[in-house]
Amino acid sequence: MTPQDPRPAGRPDRPLRFVFYTHSLVSDWNHGNAHFLRGILRALEVRGHHARALEPADGWSRRNLVAAHGDHHIDEFGILFPDLGTKTYGPRFDHEEALEDADVVVVHEWTDPALVARLGRARARGARFRLLFHDTHHRAVSDRPGIAGLDLDGYDGVLAFGAALREEYLRAGWGRQVFTWHEAADVSVFRPMAAPAARRDLVWIGNWGDGERGAELEEFLVRPAAMLSLDATVHGVRYPDHALKRLDLAGIDYRGWVPNVQVPEVFAAHRVTVHIPRRPYVETLPGIPTIRPFEALACGIPLISAPWDDAEGLFREDDMRRAGDGAAMRAHLRELLSDPEAAEAQAARGLETIRARHTCGHRVEELFDILAALGTAAPQNREIIT
Template sequence: MKIAYLTHSLLSCWNHGNAHFLRGVLRELVLHGHDVSVFEPDGNWSLENLRRDAGDAGLDAFRTAYPELSSRSYADAAEIEDALGEADLVIVHEWNDPAVVARIGRLRARGGRFRLLFHDTHHRAVSDPEAIRAFDLSGYDGVLAFGETLAAVYRRWGWGNRVWVWHEAADLRHFHPPISEGPRRGLVWIGNWGDGERSAEIESFLLRPAREAGLPLDIHGVRYPAEARARLAAHGARYLGWLPNARAPEAFARHLATVHVPRRYYTKLLPGIPTIRVFEALACGIPLLSAPWDDSENLFRPGTDYLAARDGGEMRRHMTAIREDAALRESLVAHGLETVRARHGCEHRMRELLAIADALAASPGAPGSGEAETRKMGPKNMGNAA
């Protein structure tokens, strides 16, 4: 199958979490014999910030870990229309310019032989629905949503059975326990500050309990303003700046545990959607502790695959137990690995995508022909998420 994916960036994971999953699932497609093309806009925001932060050397980790993958940059979507016209399946990520999203939809609606999917991996459908209304999806065959609560929003907007839940997952070829165990010390957190969406939670469930438990804490991430870095320092945490995602397994391998601190939108408005770090951490065999989060889709086994804390005091107790109880650490690692390897690898998601593509290929040729409301859907037809 010929598959084309339009992303914000494949090369850069700087504040671009979708790149983590994208790399893993596209590599699975390539290694299973599919013809994959990736397109990203010239001068995209993530890549420009990566180069400012780390120079071209910041791309080395990706290039070393993913030699099978490459992308083609474009200045105008017209440049890639011929290539898209040869594809069987085209997927357009929501972090693309609305004009590009609309243009590809028109290409499909004018008789493009490919099937066309919109891939949404963000909370904007509930936090900023006007931003999603900017997308004209009337030429699209369906939507891939990275959680059931987000898929439910699209169903309310008229997509019916043309929206599929497509969770993120761990790239098990790259994210795995270290070949040989070395010394482990303290905690590590890999995540961005979050534009105020979880600053209170970072303090309550990460910084303060780590300090109270007497555990060293290393923090990697970007977009930490001076006030945030001062807050880290006040709690004794060591801020280490940006870390290429391909090097995350190295960081996990040096520490006793890591922590999941979801953004507020994923606890209040879109419950049940974890950050991709949950999948990646469990795949790397590091014990995981979590701030409050409702695993409403039963992706994992709370208390078995990871430990959940209801408040900062319980998180401090969990951290202390992790430090002192080797058997607890071993149990969490074994069960977390078991769940991820059984259900949440990128090969699993590849097979889910191929099943969706087969279903689309068997349907009539017009975009959204299975749902009358889908045919009409565009910016004026999209209702409120609430």
């Protein structure tokens, strides 16, 4: 049996200074973790703590955003998120100096391995901050050498975004202590919006990636939309030509990348959405929904999901519709699009669960518990501020 998370209750008894090493806070181009970390930084600041992010100046997501859409999106970040502090670093950046006043340092798994090791050595030499490694991907099962090659010896703990991923770390002996820390919805951004007078039927927001769900997209999105003659929209990046041609043949409107701050408006302009998980999360990391379902439900849109195992009981059975195959997906779509009362009730159930359990405010409270388990001081007030 896998050991339980060693996590007593508690919150810091003084303001803490957090530093998050992100792949990018500024760019969410093919980088959903940016949505979550923006919400975490904001939730920490609301609670009176100081949180800032560091990101590589030449990060892959940032480079692709600028190449595809121009650098004005980089400039807009400070306007859209004026309360979030972030700084870029390059080869000559003095990381030790930047962390002199830090209490907690969280390092994302896409951070350069040499820097991961450098931060671990700094902690091992006596740096005063708690050092946590944050894994929000499936590389522990799809690219084991890549994760196994990371030097985590100096880290106080690992934050894994699902129990199945945590178990992979424990089996492999990666990290001293491993905690489950799911992603969640940043409800300061993802919330219900007023619907326009004319709405389209179906929207799916997701990236093609490396083809980990090509067959699933065909069964649970493309064919149902085509067979039901739906007004359907797809947003996302990294779609190869053959995928774009298939969407066009099915009558689906492909609209490319959408900044996450615009996603609530996109959901409001459609009557239903679907969740189609990547294959590694279905086959080898059950219980990890990734961030998209949290965000969709937070926006108050009915959600129909392709198969995945909610092994950790994150959601109630009726928070979303479940479609075991393409025929079931068509049946759910037909019902929700033809019955406004059923669609409204479906959306309300999912939204209720998000607000009760799955906001970035809830995850900050869980992070405080993890820090308490690692010996960081903790106060009495447990009020949840979402």
